[in-house]
Amino acid sequence: MKKLILTAAALVLSAGVAAAETVRMGTEGAYPPYNFIDDNGQVAGFERELGDKLCEMEGLTCTWVTNDWDSIIPNLLSGNYDTIMAGMSITDERKQSIDFTQAYYPPAASAYLSLTPDADLKGGVVAAQTGTIQAAHVAETGATLAEYATLDDTIAAVKNGEADAVFADKDALKPFAGTDGFEFVGEDVSLGDGIGIGLRKSDTALKDKFNDGITKMKADGSLNKLLVKYFGADSMTFKN
Structure with missing residues (x-):
């Protein structure tokens, strides 16, 4: 009986370890x-x-x-x-x-994407995803920050005329560049530690x-x- 109890305890312990992994x-x-x-x-x-x-x-x-x-x-x-x-x-x-x-x-670089080559990045409305380092950066530039839940929402905001540009990770924006009139504008910005x-x-x-x-x-x-x-x-x- 004691051996059975010890065996059962060992199984429980093993299961706990497996679950922890x-x-x-x-x-x-x-x-x-x-x-x-x-x-x-x-x-x-x-x-x-x-x-x-x-x-x-x-x-x-x-x-x-x-x-x-x-x-x-x-x-x-x-x-x-x-x-x-x-x-x-x-x-x-x-x-x-x-x-x-x-x-x-x-x-890596963060970048601005817009439908207008001369978009006002300092005094206009710039869309960024809520809670990102890009949103925090926009808030410090003097531009009006428009925050959205997802990256797709920020792109839609520019399409709909709610924002002059979107600011996000450049690699995340690359698939949109060159489509529907979108292009990179302004200078890239380095943010964060990777x-x-x-x-x-x-x-x-x-x-x-x-x-x-x-x-x-x-x-x-x-x-x-x-x-x-x-x-x-x-x-x-x-x-x-």
Whole structure:
């Protein structure tokens, strides 16, 4: 009987450990090519492929959860998922509430996109996604900030005449440039310290696992290959 009890306890402990190794990856699902929902209703894109690879390397089982951008940090802190992989730039402000791995996407350019070559970027209305570093930057430029829930909404705002331009990650805007009269205007702006995986500050072991995987992928060049695959031959990459 004692042996049976010990065996049962061991099984419970094993199940607990296995459950702890299942990581819920939180993303937006509306920011291509970083993350988006494909025709099969599944999370896809650069961060899905990278996240799955990191979990495989570190012996973790990953599931993916989508969440609106404007509440993505509160829902991480509430325990609705364990990580954020959603094109989230590493900033000092965000570090006050959550932690980050090292960057898996280098510090890159943000840019303005407009239907008008001479759009007023300093005194006009500029659309940006709510809660982004781009929105914070626009608020400091003197332009009137118009915030929207998704990137697609910011593009629609310019089309509808609600805004003179949209300001966002340049790589996210590239698919729109050259279509429907959209073009890049003004100068690119460098913001943040790159993009990393967001985690609760208490999840130090999980952070170490992901950092280990990112370090290995930087060293063997496989992370750079993914960057080129999703963002093109002229994309920012890491030096080996």
